[in-house]
Amino acid sequence: MQSVIKFDAVAKQFGTQMALEGISLQIPSGVVFALLGENGAGKTTALRIALGLESADSGETSVLGLDSARQGRAIRRRVGYLPERPTLYGWMTVDEIGWFTAGFHGPSFQPRYGELAAGFGLPGDRKINALSKGMRAKVALSLVMANEPELLILDEPTSGLDTLVRREFLQSMVDVAATGRTVVLSSHQINEVERVADYVAILHAGRLIVVDRLDDLKQQTQQLTLTLQDGATVPEFGGEVLTQRCSGRQWQAVVLRLADGELDRLREDESVHEAELRPLALEEIFVAYLTHAGQPAAVPRAEGAPVS
Amino acid sequence: MFFPIDPTSGVAIYEQVVRQIKFAVAGGVLRTGELVPSVRELARELAINPNTVARAYRQLQDEAVLRTIRGTGLAIAAGAVERCRRERVRLIRDRLRQVLDEARNSRIDFDDLRTLIERELKAVEQKEP
Amino acid sequence: MNAHGFRRLAWKEYRVLRPIWISMFGITVFLQLLMSWSLSVLSTPPPEAQKVATILFGVALVMTAMYSLGCTAALFAAEREEHTHEFLCLHAPSSRALIAGKAAIGLTSTVGLIVILWLVAALLSG
Numbered sequence A: 001m002q003s004v005i006k007f008d009a010v011a012k013q014f015g016t017q018m019a020l021e022g023i024s025l026q027i028p029s030g031v032v033f034a035l036l037g038e039n040g041a042g043k044t045t046a047l048r049i050a051l052g053l054e055s056a057d058s059g060e061t062s063v064l065g066l067d068s069a070r071q072g073r074a075i076r077r078r079v080g081y082l083p084e085r086p087t088l089y090g091w092m093t094v095d096e097i098g099w100f101t102a103g104f105h106g107p108s109f110q111p112r113y114g115e116l117a118a119g120f121g122l123p124g125d126r127k128i129n130a131l132s133k134g135m136r137a138k139v140a141l142s143l144v145m146a147n148e149p150e151l152l153i154l155d156e157p158t159s160g161l162d163t164l165v166r167r168e169f170l171q172s173m174v175d176v177a178a179t180g181r182t183v184v185l186s187s188h189q190i191n192e193v194e195r196v197a198d199y200v201a202i203l204h205a206g207r208l209i210v211v212d213r214l215d216d217l218k219q220q221t222q223q224l225t226l227t228l229q230d231g232a233t234v235p236e237f238g239g240e241v242l243t244q245r246c247s248g249r250q251w252q253a254v255v256l257r258l259a260d261g262e263l264d265r266l267r268e269d270e271s272v273h274e275a276e277l278r279p280l281a282l283e284e285i286f287v288a289y290l291t292h293a294g295q296p297a298a299v300p301r302a303e304g305a306p307v308s
Numbered sequence B: 001m002f003f004p005i006d007p008t009s010g011v012a013i014y015e016q017v018v019r020q021i022k023f024a025v026a027g028g029v030l031r032t033g034e035l036v037p038s039v040r041e042l043a044r045e046l047a048i049n050p051n052t053v054a055r056a057y058r059q060l061q062d063e064a065v066l067r068t069i070r071g072t073g074l075a076i077a078a079g080a081v082e083r084c085r086r087e088r089v090r091l092i093r094d095r096l097r098q099v100l101d102e103a104r105n106s107r108i109d110f111d112d113l114r115t116l117i118e119r120e121l122k123a124v125e126q127k128e129p
Numbered sequence C: 001m002n003a004h005g006f007r008r009l010a011w012k013e014y015r016v017l018r019p020i021w022i023s024m025f026g027i028t029v030f031l032q033l034l035m036s037w038s039l040s041v042l043s044t045p046p047p048e049a050q051k052v053a054t055i056l057f058g059v060a061l062v063m064t065a066m067y068s069l070g071c072t073a074a075l076f077a078a079e080r081e082e083h084t085h086e087f088l089c090l091h092a093p094s095s096r097a098l099i100a101g102k103a104a105i106g107l108t109s110t111v112g113l114i115v116i117l118w119l120v121a122a123l124l125s126g
Helices: A043-050 A072-078 A094-102 A109-119 A133-145 A163-178 A190-196 A214-220 A262-268 A282-294 B013-026 B039-046 B050-062 B080-105 B110-126 C002-042 C049-081 C084-091 C095-125
Strands: A003-014 A017-028 A032-037 A058-063 A079-082 A151-155 A182-187 A199-204 A207-213 A221-228 A240-247 A250-256 A272-279 B066-069 B073-076
Touching (some): A017 A058, A079 A133, A133 A163, A163 B039, A190 A282, A214 A282, B050 B073
Antiparallel strands (some): A199 A207, B066 B073
C-alpha cells in the first residue's frame, strides 16, 4: 500500500517548546486515519507541516509524493484541508463564495459545490455572516469537498458543532471514504473516531505513542481485574501492563496483548480468587495510553513504526 | 434498515452489523431475495466506516446469508432464514454458557443454580413471546 | 484558470473597496459643494472661476491621496486582520494573481475617483 502522507523524523520547536519530537509516520491511502491527542499534543502542527504551511526544524515530510517544504502550494491544490477554525469571507453569500473559489479550481468545482451546499440545505443567497455556526462549517466543508480531492485532511472538523451537524459531517466523511479516497482526521471526539476510523495514531507531547489499526488496537487492549486471595501479590503473566490500580484485594489493569490461555492460567493460580477480562472502548484505551506515556519511567511503545 | 450500533460495546462494529442482519433475517424483517443497502448507503446511514460494512457483508456472503445479484447488489440468499434461526439459537446457547461460566466462577452451588434456572424457565414460558 | 482567478480576485477587491470608495466620493463632493458655496457667498467680490476650480481640484487631489492610502491599508492589512489570507493560501494558486488583482482594482478605483472628482470640480466652478 502506498502512503499518502509520510513523516520522517520530523521535529518542530516553538520557542522553548518542542511541538514535535522526531515523529515518523506513514499514512496509507484509501483509509480513514485518525490522529488523536490532547490539546497541544502536536496534531495541528504535524498537519500544517505536511501542507507546507509551517516548516519543520528537521526531518522530511511528503504528501502524495510531493515534498512539503518545497511543493506546499502544489500539495494544497490537490488536497482538501479543513482547518480547525476555517476563515471565510463573511460578506460573501453562500453562492458567491462558491463562485469565487471556483476561480482557482477546475470547471467541475462550482456545480459540485452547488450540489453539496444544496445537500446540506444551505440558502444560496444568505450572507455567510448571517449563518449559524453549523451552517458556516458546512460551507467550509462544501468548499473543501467540491474539488473532490484524493486526500481530505480535517482538523477538529466537528468541534463546537451540535449533534445533528456532527452526524452530517461524519456521513460526508463516510461518503469520501466509500469512494476509496483517503481521509485524515484529527479529533477530540473519540466516539466519532471509533465509528469511522480504520487506523488510529495517538500523539502525546509531540511524540507518537501508538499507531495501529483500530480493530487490532481494540482486540489487544483489554481490562484485566484480579481479585486476590488474602495477602497474595499479583502473579506474573504474559502481557504488558499499561496502567494499574489497586483497591483492597482487587487489582485492575489495562493490559496489552494478553497471551492466549493466560486468563485461564490466572484463574487457576492459587493467589487469584477471581479473574475477569473486559474489552475497552476507545476512550478508555486512549486514557490508558496517555496515562502510561505521562508516567516518568514510561518507554514509548511502537514509536512511529511505519504502517503497512 | 434501522439498527443501533454501539462502538463502545466491546463487540466489533462489523460483528454487530453481521448479527443485526442475521437477526433481521431470522425475525422476518429481511426476506429471501430482498436486497440489502449498498456498502456506501449503509455506511452512510449508520455513520460507520465503509470498510467495516464491506467486511460484514463479506462474512455474510461467506456464511451464505447474502448472495450477489450481478449488476444490482447483494440480496438475502435462499435458506438464509433457516441458517439465521439456527445461528440465533447458537448465540443464545453461547450467552447461556457465559452466564453459567460466571455462575461457576462465583462458586454458586449447582443445586441452587438448577432451581434458579428452572424457576426462570417457568416464568418465561408463561410470558407472552 | 489564471484569467478566471484574476477576475474573481479583482471582484473581491472591488467589493471590499466599494463602500470605502463611495463614502470617499460622497464626502469629497460634499466638501467641494461646501467650498464652492462658501467661496461664492463669503468672499466679496466672488472669486474668479479659475481660482475656485484650483481649490476644488486641490480638495479632490488631497481626498484621493487619502483614499489611496486607506485603500492600500484595506487591501493588504485587512486580509491579515480577518485571517482570510489563510483561506487564500489554501485556494489561490499564485501570489502574482493576488497582487495583480489588488493592484488593478486599487489603481483603477483611485484613477476613477480623481477623474470623477475633477469633473465635479469643473462643473461646480463653471
